[in-house]
Amino acid sequence: xxxxxxxHFEARAxxxxxxxxxLAVPYGQEANIGGAYQERFVAGAIDSVEDVKLFYGHxxxxxxxxxxRDTEDGFEIMARVSDTPKGNEVLTLMRDGVLNKFSVxxxxxxxxxxxxxxxRTKVNLKEVSVVPFPAFAxxxxxxxxxxxxxxxxxxxxxxxxxxxxxxxxxxxxxxxQDEVAELRRVVEAGQVSDTPAPVAPEIRSQGEFAKxxxxxxxxxxELARAASDSSDTVLLPGFVGFINxxxxxxxxxxSAFSRASLPASGLTVEYAQVTANTIDVTAQSAxxxxxxxxxxxxxxxxxxxxTYGGYTSMSKQTVERSSVDYLNTVFQALSIAYATATxxxxxxxxxxxxxxxxxxxxxxxxxxxxxxxxxxxASYIFENTGLRPxxxxxxxxxYKFLMSVVDTSGRPVVLQTGDGNNNIGTASVPGLRGSLLxxxxxxxxxxxxxxxxxxxxxxxxxxxxxxxxxxxxxxxxTTLTDSVSVYGYLAITKPFEGAIVELDIxx
Numbered sequence: 001x002x003x004x005x006x007x008h009f010e011a012r013a014x015x016x017x018x019x020x021x022x023l024a025v026p027y028g029q030e031a032n033i034g035g036a037y038q039e040r041f042v043a044g045a046i047d048s049v050e051d052v053k054l055f056y057g058h059x060x061x062x063x064x065x066x067x068x069r070d071t072e073d074g075f076e077i078m079a080r081v082s083d084t085p086k087g088n089e090v091l092t093l094m095r096d097g098v099l100n101k102f103s104v105x106x107x108x109x110x111x112x113x114x115x116x117x118x119x120r121t122k123v124n125l126k127e128v129s130v131v132p133f134p135a136f137a138x139x140x141x142x143x144x145x146x147x148x149x150x151x152x153x154x155x156x157x158x159x160x161x162x163x164x165x166x167x168x169x170x171x172x173x174x175x176x177q178d179e180v181a182e183l184r185r186v187v188e189a190g191q192v193s194d195t196p197a198p199v200a201p202e203i204r205s206q207g208e209f210a211k212x213x214x215x216x217x218x219x220x221x222e223l224a225r226a227a228s229d230s231s232d233t234v235l236l237p238g239f240v241g242f243i244n245x246x247x248x249x250x251x252x253x254x255s256a257f258s259r260a261s262l263p264a265s266g267l268t269v270e271y272a273q274v275t276a277n278t279i280d281v282t283a284q285s286a287x288x289x290x291x292x293x294x295x296x297x298x299x300x301x302x303x304x305x306x307t308y309g310g311y312t313s314m315s316k317q318t319v320e321r322s323s324v325d326y327l328n329t330v331f332q333a334l335s336i337a338y339a340t341a342t343x344x345x346x347x348x349x350x351x352x353x354x355x356x357x358x359x360x361x362x363x364x365x366x367x368x369x370x371x372x373x374x375x376x377x378a379s380y381i382f383e384n385t386g387l388r389p390x391x392x393x394x395x396x397x398x399y400k401f402l403m404s405v406v407d408t409s410g411r412p413v414v415l416q417t418g419d420g421n422n423n424i425g426t427a428s429v430p431g432l433r434g435s436l437l438x439x440x441x442x443x444x445x446x447x448x449x450x451x452x453x454x455x456x457x458x459x460x461x462x463x464x465x466x467x468x469x470x471x472x473x474x475x476x477x478t479t480l481t482d483s484v485s486v487y488g489y490l491a492i493t494k495p496f497e498g499a500i501v502e503l504d505i506x507x
Contacts, residue, residue, distance in 0.1 A: 018063075018080060018081045018083070018087075018091070019066075019078055019079065019080050019081070020054075020077075020078065020079045020080075020081065021076065021077070021078045022076065022077070022102070023071070023073060023074040023075065023076055023077075023102075024046075024065075024068075024074070024075050024076070024077045024102055024104055024125075024128050025041050025045070025046060025074050025075040025104060026041070026073060026074035027040075027041055027042055027043050027045075027073065027074045027075075028040060028041075028042070029041075029428070030117065030428065030433065038116055038117045038118070038433075038435075038440050039117070039118045039119075039120065040117065040118075040119050040120070041074070041075075041119075041120045041123075042119055042120070042121055043070055044070065044121070044122075045075070045120050045121055045122055045123050046068065046070075046075045046106075046123060046125045047122075048068070048125070049065045049066075049067065049068035049077060049125060052064065052065040052068070052077075052125050052126065052127060052128065053065070053126075053127045053128075054079040054080075054081065054127070054128055054129070054130070055105075055127050055128070055129040055130075056086055056090050056129060056130050056131075057129055057130075057131055060086050061082075062081055062082055062084065062086050062087040062090055062130070063079055063080050063081040063082045063087060064079065064080060064082075065077050065078070065079045065128055066078055066079060066080050068125075077128060079128060090130055094130070099130050099131070101130070101131050102128060102129070102130065102131070103128070103129040103130075103131040104125060104127070104128050104129070105125075105126045105127040105128075105129070106123040106124060106125050106126055107123065107124040107126060108120060108123055109122040109123055109124055110122035114438070115438045115439070115440075116390060116391065116439075116440050117435070117440070247335055247336070247338065247339040247469075248339070249339075250336050250339035250340055250343065251339045251340070251342055251343030251346070252343070252393075252442050252443065252444040253343055253346050253347050253350060253393055253442070253444045253446065253447065254342060254343045254346040254462055256391050256393055256442050256455070256457060257346065257455070257457050257458075257459060257460040257461065257462065258457045258458055258460065258461040258462075259461065259462050259463075259464065260461055260462075260463050260464075261463065261464070261465075261466055262305065262463040262464055262465045262466070262489055262490070262491060263463075266305065267304065267305050268302040268303065268304055268305060268491070269302060269303045269305060269463050269491040269493060270300065270301075270302045271301065271302070271303065271461075271493045271495055272298045272299070272300060272301075272495060273298065273299040273300075273301045273493075273494060273495055273497070274296065274297070274298055274385070274495060274496055274498070275297045275298070275299050275497075276295070276296075276297035277294075277295075277296050277297070277384065277385070277386075277498075278294035278295050278296075279294040279295070279296050280292040280293070280294040303463075303491040303492055303493045303494075304491065305463075305489050305490070305491045306345070306489070306490055306491070307487060307488075307489055308338055308341045308342050308345070308469075308487065308488055308489075308490055309338070309469065309485055309486055309487025309488065310334055310337055310338070310341075310485060310486065310487075311334075311483055311484060311485030311486075312330060312334070312483070312484060312485075313481050313482065313483045313484070314326065314327075314330065314481070314482055314484070315480060315481060315482070316475065316480040316481065316482050317480065319482050327484065330484055331484065331486065334469070334484070334485070334486040335469055335486055337486075338468075338469040338486050338487075338488060340446070342462075342464075342488070342490050343444070343446055344446055345490065345492060346460065346462060346492060347444065347446045347447055349460060349492050349494065350393070350447075350453060350460065350500065351447070351448060351451065353494070353497055353500065354497075355501070355502045358377075358380060358498075358500075358501040358502060359501070359502045359503075359504050360373040360374070360376045360377040360380075360501060360502070360503055360504065361373055361504045362374070362452075362503050362504065362505060363504055363505050363506055363507045364507075365401065365404075365405055365505075366405065367405060367424055370402070370405060370424065370436070370437075371424065371437065373503055373504075374389075374392075374436070374437055374439075374454065374503070377389065377454050377501040377503060378454070380498075380501055381454070381455075381456060381498065381499050381500075381501060384498035384499075385456070385458075385496050385498045385499045387456040387458060387496065387499045388456060389439060389454045389455060389456055389499075390439070390440075390455065390456050390457050391439055391440050391441075391442055391454070391455060391457070392436055392439050392440070392441050392442065392452065392453070392454050392503070393442045393443075393444060393447065393452070393453045393454075393455065394441060394442070394443055394444070394447070394451075394452045394453075395443075395444065395445070395447035395448060395449055395450060395451045395452065396432075396443065396445050396447075396449075397449045397450045397505075398447075398450055398451060398452035398503075398505050399432065399434075399441070399443045401450075401452075401505045402425070402434075402436060402441065402452070402505075403429060403434065405424075424436060424437055425437060425441070439454070450505055450506050451502070452502065452503040452504075452505055453500055453501065453502055453503065454500070454501050454502075454503055455499055455500035455501070456496065456499040456500070458495065458496050458499055459494070459495075459496050459497065459498075459499035459500040460492065460493065460494055460495075460500070461492075461493045461495060462490060462491070462492050462493075463490065463491040463492075463493065464488060464489070464490050465488050465489040465490070468487075468488025468489065468490070469486035469487055469488040
């Protein structure tokens with residue numbers, strides 16, 4: 001059985017009745033699904049909604065999809081929300097504008113790959129979930145209406161619903177982004193993986209997890225152990241994957257490069273750094289003649305393991321008595337801050353490399369200058385490392401520069417919308433992403449103004465402790481104050497410095 005994959009889509013809600021109508025999958029939009037990989041769906045990718053369930057957060061069934069059809073903008077569904085406590089809770093949150101987005105779970109069937117962009121041409125839709133945050137930005141719930149209880153479909157018994165959850169247990173709710181590429185290879189190779197066992201399914205948020213852990217709850221303790229284990233023998237609750245996605249969305253530069261698990265112990269990471277490569281292979285000039293000779297110079301170096309973390313405090317009354325889940329929101333804010341700090345560390349590493357002889361001028365701002373600079377930079381990377389560039393990373397200012405290039409008649413050569421000819425790239429300006437000469441363009445406001453780089457992901461590898469960031473709570477019984485923190489260990493290595501070059505946009 002293939003692994004299930006999950007994608008998120010933005011949505012709006014106006015709760016009146018119990019049927020939801022809206023776009024589950026927008027067509028033509030691209031979203032980052034791990035590292036430099038982009039994904040898009042095309043019309044006709046979904047042809048059936050038979051036995052497709054409606055979930056909350058990929059964990060709890062709250063209804064079923066009853067209709068589906070292709071539209072010009074994407075695949076539109078109609079789903080019926082069951083009259084259950086969770087279904088009613090979700091409807092209330094939708095009415096209040098708290099939940100306003102869609103996420104879909106599917107099995108990939110047919111796809112095409114152009115560079116780092118994967119186009120899904122056929123998928124087997126398994127479920128649609130109502131979630132807080134999307135990866136895509138185009139699936140809108142246009143109508144939600146409430147039927148009378150006796151009109152609610154009851155064709156499935158609770159036992160059948162539980163069976164359907166068992167069938168969908170392979171939903172990739174773990175969403176560990178540094179394993180996405182490997183999971184894709186497993187799926188597309190048709191390999192079979194064992195169904196993982198769920199851990200603490202009753203814990204549905206970071207806030208609930210922290211409260212349970214503070215009380216010594218066995219399920220929370222088991223979840224804490226599982227979250228720190230990098231194996232695939234368990235299925236973590238959906239909020240763990242949601243937090244992982246939230247973190248990755250806030251560190252675009254770090255996600256553009258390779259990642260690996262940090263060893264269980266040690267304050268440094270030892271690694272081989274390629275500093276020179278004169279290896280040569282040629283045809284032997286004659287029998288018994290010497291073969292071509294060269295050296296691969298490798299420096300045995302190390303990177304320090306740094307700790308990144310932060311904490312805040314709130315009253316125990318707020319944690320234990322408030323009807324609003326403040327604790328969960330605080331943990332999300334701390335997780336975003338963790339992502340920002342670790343991404344800044346990688347940005348600092350990138351900008352701190354030596355670029356002597358590795359700066360390629362595209363400052364003329366013409367198609368010819370950009371094509372020439374990227375070609376020369378790509379040739380440098382290939383000649384010095386044998387690798388090919390995989391992505392361009394740009395500051396906000398560099399992104400504006402690249403997206404504003406025009407030809408001699410003033411026509412944009414980076415396509416913003418629709419179809420066109422003689423273009424060298426595409427852009428989604430509101431989404432701060434695009435592509436240039438076949439390379440995904442990753443925008444990171446954390447980069448210094450006007451900085452722009454082209455790289456292979458192997459240039460830098462970050463080693464991060466499993467389960468990072470770890471969430472902790474502690475109490476002061478004298479003031480009834482709870483302190484909450486997140487932290488993680490990270491080491492940044494530079495095994496192939498020759499695989500990253502700078503593109504100069506400043507005249």
